[in-house]
Amino acid sequence: QVQLVDSGGGLVQPGGSLNLSCSVSGLKMSDYSMRWYRQAPGKEREWIVSDPSRAAGGTTNYADSVKGRFTISRDNAKNLFFLHMTTLKPEDTAVYYCQVKYLDRTYWGQGTQVTVSS
Numbered sequence: 743q744v745q746l747v748d749s750g751g752g753l754v755q756p757g758g759s760l761n762l763s764c765s766v767s768g769l770k771m772s773d774y775s776m777r778w779y780r781q782a783p784g785k786e787r788e789w790i791v792s793d794p795s796r797a798a799g800g801t802t803n804y805a806d807s808v809k810g811r812f813t814i815s816r817d818n819a820k821n822l823f824f825l826h827m828t829t830l831k832p833e834d835t836a837v838y839y840c841q842v843k844y845l846d847r848t849y850w851g852q853g854t855q856v857t858v859s860s
Contacts, residue, residue, distance in 0.1 A: 744768035744849045746840050751854030758830050758858070764823040764840030764851055772796055772818035774844060778825050780836035781853075787839070791825070808834075830858045 750762040764776070775794045781787040790808050793816065794800040802814060811829045816822065823840055837853040 744842070744844050744847075746842065746849055746851035748838065748840055748851035748854040751838060751856045753857045753859065754830055755860050756830060756832060756858055759826070759828045760830065760856060762825040762827070762838055762840075762854055762856070764825075766821040766823060766840075766842065769842070769844055770818075771816065771821040771823065771842075774842050776814075776816070776823045777841045778814065778823075778838060779841055780834075780838045780856075782833075782836040785836075788836075793823070827856070830856075832858050834858050 745767045747765045752760060754760050773795055775792060775798055778791045779787050779789050790805045791802065791812060791814055793802045793814050804812060813826045815824045835856060835858050837855050839853045840851045842849050
């Protein structure tokens with residue numbers, strides 16, 4: 743059974759940094775492309791980054807809204823997927839979700855709240 747567990751959210755001041763984690767079980771994460779999304783209050787869920795699997799190749803892609811401020815990393819041995827966020831802005835306030843597609847199904851983490859406020 744595939745499960746994703748998001749963690750690491752919290753309250754941070756504008757200009758601050760935060761690192762989110764996604765713990766993946768039920769599949770070998772290195773074989774799959776991984777993504778982060780976010781959903782701000784009153785808005786639709788928004789894609790922010792895609793990281794391809796080794797087999798798929800290619801490069802990591804970021805939404806313009808986070809490019810240059812957010813980066814991702816993986817620990818494939820531990821099945822962990824990270825989102826490193828810097829220079830945070832109030833408009834980054836949202837619930838953040840990791841996502842993977844596996845055997846024609848889409849799996850989501852439960853989300854972790856990030857609030858950027860002074």
